[in-house]
Amino acid sequence: METATKTAGASNASQPVNYMPHAGDLNCSEFYMAATTQYGEYDAFQHLGYKGKRSEFLEDVNAIAYYFQKVLHFKRYDVFTIFTPTNVESITMFYALNKIGVTINFVHPLLPTEVLLETIRESGSKGVMIMDLLARSHVKALNALNMPVIVCRNSDYASKIKKPLTRVGEALITSLYPKFKNVTEYRTIVNKYRGKSVEGLKGNGEDIAVYLNGGGTTGKSKTIKLSSRAINENVYSLGYIDHILEPGVESEIIILPFFHAFGLVVAMHMTMCNAARIIPMMQFNAKRTVRLYKENRVSGIIGIPNMFKKLYHTKGFDGPHLGNTRMMFVGGDDCSPAFINCFNEMLKKNGTGARLRQGYGLTEVGSVCCANTNWVYKEGSVGKPLENVRMAIWDDDGNEVPNGTVGEICIAGPTIMSGYLTKDCPPDEGLYYDKEGTAWVRSGDLGYKDDDGFYFFAGRKKRLIIISGYNAYPVDIENLMDTLPFVRESCAVQGKTPEGKPMIRLFVTTKEAGDEEDFREQIIKACKENLSKFSVPRDIVFRKELPHTPLEKVDFMKLTEESMGM
Numbered sequence: 001m002e003t004a005t006k007t008a009g010a011s012n013a014s015q016p017v018n019y020m021p022h023a024g025d026l027n028c029s030e031f032y033m034a035a036t037t038q039y040g041e042y043d044a045f046q047h048l049g050y051k052g053k054r055s056e057f058l059e060d061v062n063a064i065a066y067y068f069q070k071v072l073h074f075k076r077y078d079v080f081t082i083f084t085p086t087n088v089e090s091i092t093m094f095y096a097l098n099k100i101g102v103t104i105n106f107v108h109p110l111l112p113t114e115v116l117l118e119t120i121r122e123s124g125s126k127g128v129m130i131m132d133l134l135a136r137s138h139v140k141a142l143n144a145l146n147m148p149v150i151v152c153r154n155s156d157y158a159s160k161i162k163k164p165l166t167r168v169g170e171a172l173i174t175s176l177y178p179k180f181k182n183v184t185e186y187r188t189i190v191n192k193y194r195g196k197s198v199e200g201l202k203g204n205g206e207d208i209a210v211y212l213n214g215g216g217t218t219g220k221s222k223t224i225k226l227s228s229r230a231i232n233e234n235v236y237s238l239g240y241i242d243h244i245l246e247p248g249v250e251s252e253i254i255i256l257p258f259f260h261a262f263g264l265v266v267a268m269h270m271t272m273c274n275a276a277r278i279i280p281m282m283q284f285n286a287k288r289t290v291r292l293y294k295e296n297r298v299s300g301i302i303g304i305p306n307m308f309k310k311l312y313h314t315k316g317f318d319g320p321h322l323g324n325t326r327m328m329f330v331g332g333d334d335c336s337p338a339f340i341n342c343f344n345e346m347l348k349k350n351g352t353g354a355r356l357r358q359g360y361g362l363t364e365v366g367s368v369c370c371a372n373t374n375w376v377y378k379e380g381s382v383g384k385p386l387e388n389v390r391m392a393i394w395d396d397d398g399n400e401v402p403n404g405t406v407g408e409i410c411i412a413g414p415t416i417m418s419g420y421l422t423k424d425c426p427p428d429e430g431l432y433y434d435k436e437g438t439a440w441v442r443s444g445d446l447g448y449k450d451d452d453g454f455y456f457f458a459g460r461k462k463r464l465i466i467i468s469g470y471n472a473y474p475v476d477i478e479n480l481m482d483t484l485p486f487v488r489e490s491c492a493v494q495g496k497t498p499e500g501k502p503m504i505r506l507f508v509t510t511k512e513a514g515d516e517e518d519f520r521e522q523i524i525k526a527c528k529e530n531l532s533k534f535s536v537p538r539d540i541v542f543r544k545e546l547p548h549t550p551l552e553k554v555d556f557m558k559l560t561e562e563s564m565g566m
Contacts, residue, residue, distance in 0.1 A: 020239030020273060023232035023414070025203040028269060029061075029099040031232045035273035042248025043277045046296075047088050048158035051277065054248075057092065063193035064096035065200065072148055074126065076101030076201065079211070081125040083107045083116060084134075085282035086257050089152040089186050091268060093129060094258070098209055098228065099200035105211040105223075106259040108550050109134055113141045120145065122223065122421065123211050129186070143181045152186035154282075205229035211421055212261055212363050222430070223421040224363045226261070233414040234366040235270045237386035241373055242300055242327040247275035250299040250324075253292050254280040255307055257550075261363040262332050267302045276300070284552065286314040293317070297324045300354075304332035305339070306489075306552045308356060312343055322350040331359045331368060333553050334457050336479035337380045358382050360457055364430065364441045365389075366415035370455050381454040382447075389413040393449055394442070398432070401448075406458050406471075409447040412440045446473070463556060465494045467502055470534040474556070477506065477537070480530055486510050486519055489546050491554045495539060495563040505563045506537035509546055516542050 021034040036054065044054040068074040080102055084090050097104055105123040107116060109131065116138060120128065127148035130138065135151060142149055201207075209228040244250050252271045256263030271278050276299060279292060284307055292298070294316070303311075308330055311317045328347070330340075335358050343356045359371030360382035370391060372383035385391045392400050393407040401407040410432075416439060419428040431439045446458040459475040466472070474492035481490040488511045495505035510519060520540050527536040547555040 017243065018236070018239040019243050020236045023205065023229055023236050025205040025229070026232060027098050027101075027201060027204050027207065027228040028209055028231055029095045029200060030202065031228070031235070032095060032269075032273050036247075036275050039247040039275045042275060044248065044272070044275075045088050045091070045157075046251065046277055046279045048154075050157050052088070052157060059194050060092045060190045061096045061099065062197040063190045063195075064092060065099045066193045066196040066198050067189045068097060068102065069100050069198045070196075072127065074100065074102050076204075076207070077103065079103045079105055079123050079125045081105040081107055081116075081120055081123065081128040082258070083109050083128055083138075084131045084152060085109050086254055086263065086280045087131070087152065087154075087282055088157050088280060089129070090258050091272065091278070091280070092190075094210075094264075094268075100198065101201045101204060101207055103208045103211060106213075106264065108213070108257065108259050110550065113138050117141055117145070119213075119223070122423075135180075139179050143179070146181055149180055149183045150186055150189070151180075151183060156187045156190075205232065208418060210264065212264070213259060224261075224430075225418040225421055226265075226363075226366055227418050230366040230415050230417065231265050231269060233388065234265050234368065234386075235273055237388055237415065238266065238270055238368060238371075239274075240387075241329070241371070242274070244274050244276045244299060248277050249297060251277040251279050251296045252300045252302075253289060253296075253298060254278055255284045255289060255301070255303050256332075260332075261367040262302070262304075262361065265367040266329070266331075271300075284310075286310040286317070290314055290316045294319070294321050299325060300327035300329070301325065302329045302331075304552060305330055305335040306333070306548070306554070308335070308343060309339065309489075312339075312346065318346050318350070320350055322347060322354075323352045325352050325354045327374070328354050328356045329359060329371070330356055331361055331371075334459070334475050334479070336482035338479065338482040340379075360409070360445075360447075360455065362441075362443055362445075364417045364443070365411045365413075366417070369411045369413070369415065378450075378452065378454045381450075381456050383455065384453050385411075385455075386415075389415060390438075391449075391455060392440075393447060393455075398434070403449050403451050406446055406448045408461065409443040409445045409455070409457075410440050411443065412438050416441050463493075465492075465502060465504060467504070467534040470532065472504060472532070472535040474504075476531060477504070477527065477535055480526055481506075481508065481523070484522060484526060486512070486514060486522075489554065491546055491556050491559050492537065493556055493560040493563045496565070497538065503538040504535065505539040505541060507541050507543055507546055507559055509543055 043051040044057045045052045105125050107119050129150040132151050132153045205228045208225045210226050212224050254267045256267045258264045357372040359368050361368035369389045370383050370385050390412040392410050394410045395407050420430040422429045444461050449455050459473045463474050477492040478490050481487045489509045491507045495503050497503050547558045549555050
């Protein structure tokens with residue numbers, strides 16, 4: 001990878017060695033074993049203070065695989081739905097089912113029952129795992145499907161700690177068990193079948209490992225098929241970013257959900273294969289993350305911009321404990337250069353070589369496809385393509401545009417999806433083939449490439465606002481707002497003038513109370529001085545809070561609908 005000119009405040013760290021195995025035809029379970037066998041015994045996971053060894057983790061994986069194959073009679077290509085928060089049980093289930101060739105359908109655990117039923121039907125799932133505290137409202141619907149239900153609890157692993165635990169709500173959900181059909185507790189499975197094992201599949205890396213939702217705000221966006229090979233290739237391509245020096249001692253906090261590729265592939269699978277002690281959080285909480293940082297030797301953390309912004313403003317995060325961190329990676333949405341610079345100044349002050357580095361990716365390409373690192377980066381960019389990944393900027397007709405020209409970001413390579421899960425459509429639905437027969441994903445995102453090979457994100461195509469024939473990019477406005485000291489969060493969307501013409505409406509939340517008219521004048525002044533006249537908001541709306549998607553992104557679709565009077 002070509003080394004770029006380092007900017008002020010950059011780390012002088014040299015490029016680490018990639019210790020990840022080559023993906024080849026391995027499934028994810030094989031890849032995990034190939035990556036970690038060399039390290040022997042170590043603390044592989046942690047939950048509420050309990051640290052579980054790698055051997056315990058593998059025993060639980062084998063017990064679950066045995067149960068599904070020998071008791072439930074699941075076969076290769078069958079599908080099972082995981083409807084739980086980010087927890088240890090989801091991790092063991094992922095590797096156990098992948099071992100025997102079962103596809104996992106990950107679903108956001110807070111979606112309504114009708115969306116859960118829809119995805120179960122569309123995926124052809126033959127069972128579901130749900131968490132006890134979230135199960136009550138879904139009992140009737142799941143019973144109607146008459147399929148196996150596995151219930152996990154917050155105390156499944158924490159109960160091994162020799163001190164009293166609070167099991168809020170567990171007595172309530174236990175009273176509902178007789179109303180469930182075919183229900184089994186997760187901990188019953190791992191306790192009853194511990195020591196049992198089945199022969200796993202070998203060399204089936206092209207099998208579909210997971211179905212993932214594309215991240216729509218309604219839960220009804222396209223379902224993406226990712227093979228084990230695509231997932232493993234992504235982890236291998238990222239393997240050079242960091243290497244754990246003390247397996248099981250160094251840890252990584254998982255604050256992203258597994259129903260999203262960034263959380264499943266990068267935060268979870270890469271961390272597990274890197275032999276770090278994984279600390280999953282069922283729901284992101286900035287104060288708890290700070291506490292975990294102080295209590296553990298955290299070597300890396302991966303998140304989306306809003307999570308890092310909350311951490312930055314949380315008391316106690318700025319401290320010497322950050323000195324243990326070597327890698328901080330932000331993606332999933334655009335992160336302004338102004339915020340990244342402020343965040344990195346904090347890291348530099350605390351003596352760490354880590355810097356918050358931005359990357360780019362989407363579920364359709366297995367997660368990350370482009371990234372800055374501590375040794376190759378350019379401010380304002382999303383970095384360079386990963387090893388074995390091809391990227392290009394296309395116009396609407398599929399032609400590559402010159403450097404510096406905004407177009408659609410397109411990606412090819414071994415990490416891309418196998419296609420969308422559809423009915424009566426080709427299995428590779430959603431892929432586009434060039435004249436050489438190479439499969440590409442058209443991202444729907446706008447960007448450009450510079451002469452040094454760095455890519456820059458310019459926003460979603462569907463967010464592009466055209467005013468008097470000129471393009472206005474909301475991301476430029478929002479990034480500018482991050483330079484104003486009183487702005488906490490912003491979102492620029494399309495609105496309509498009284499005459500029905502398009503204009504820009506800017507929604508803003510502030511860090512503290514103040515004169516809104518003064519704030520408005522400062523915003524307009526900054527926009528006029530730094531942006532084209534077509535990007536200056538005609539209307540500015542101040543709110544106490546902005547709506548967010550399940551992934552903590554600002555819900556621009558909801559604000560757009562409000563702005564357009566839909």
